[in-house]
Amino acid sequence: MVPLRIAFIFLLVALSTVVHVVPLLAVAVIKAVLPIDRLRKASNPLLTGIAESWIGINSWIVSRFFKTRFEVQHDGVLQRDGHYLVLANHQSWVDIIVLQKVFNRRIPLLRFFLKRQLFWVPLLGLAWWALDFPFMGRHTPKQIARRPELAGRDIETTRRACEKFREIPVSIMNFVEGTRFTPAKHAKQGSPYRHLLKPKSGGVAFVLDAMGQGLHAILDITIAYPAGQPSLMDLVADRVPEVQVLVRQRAIPEDLLGGDYKNDRAFRIRFQHWINGLWQEKDQDLGALLGGTLDAVADD
Template structure:
């Protein structure tokens, strides 16, 4: 019965994707052919509306077909036309579903920096391209050590993507740990945090540098699964009873918004000290979110 349930819900989610991707691609082609910037901007709003509709229908179906409840603590003023950098811990692909469920139509459509290979994901890869999601060739530390110019390419790709976002409402999403949490990775890193991997400061620094005053706040999101880290199949199979989320709005530190992370060792040390402080708070938040539920202060979705 569980396997049949997963198959049927996955089929509905796939059908919803097809129904939204087809008009999205039509609008994307029209946008590419339009010579007038004002019309291109209008097309971008249509593209965003289609994407938000897709997310909304997915959320509606999951609400109807599962008992998963998302409890949210929110200390933020959210604006659908704001300019945000969204930082979050990362444990599962379910994180993306949760983030979309919490923020859809409440802040601008979130854009993720994606691995270049993901452009080949059927339907979604083309949709991400049409929505101006930045694709990056992720290089390992060993590859960069052998070919230092590769680091410069990643920085330049970040800068080009952020330049495009300066003129529109945007929420740039960054999973600061760079990979999903697993006990093995946690042990291999010798992470000082109980529930988190070590944060990677470079990506955050590059976005703040490239966007400059184009961002007005940071949304610091902590996602906790009291029942254990789930997979997408667990979510569809109704095996995720509860998700707890904390959203905290942070001001962008003025002294960290325009430094040279790559070349200035003193600035890099200050930036890493700041992000490590954020992660210490986040680890304490995770400990609390995974404990007994709070009696108040949370709103429930689903």
């Protein structure tokens, strides 16, 4: 029965993908050739609406065919027309499905910074391009040491993306650890956190610098899987009994706006200290969620 279930779920998702990606690409192509900027901007709500419908169908599949229980706690009022920077821990591809299910049509469409190689994923890569998801090089420190200009390319990509995001309601998604958590990566890093990898603050700093006062708030998301870190196949096979999600809405520190993260060492240290403080609290929250001991926070 499990193989049949998996095949059926993948068929539903594939059908939903085709049904939504084809019109999404059609609108994106029309947008690209429109000669007037005002008309191009007018197509953005249509693109967003198609993407939200796509996510909505996928979320319905999760609710209808999976027994997974979603427990969500948050301490603020969410706005569909807001401008958010969304920070989260990262354990699995399931994280993205969780985030989309929890936040679809409650905040603006989540837009992720993606590895450049993901552009070549059939259908999905083109869909992400149509929705203005930024594609990043994600170069290793050794590559950047040999070719310093590579670091500048990702900074420029971030800047261009944020210029577009100023004009539309947006939720800019950043998995601050930069990669999915595994015990091996945790040990290799010598991470000071029990449940998390070390945070990478550069991308967050560049977004705050580029967006400036255009962001309303930070949504600090902690995702926990009490039954263990799942794979995407675990979710499809209905082997994920529970997901815990904690949302802390945070004000953007005024003293961290307008600094030069790349060239100002004192500012960079101050910014990293702030991120490390968030991660320390997140590590404690994650431990409490996994242990079922977190006190409830206010729900709107």
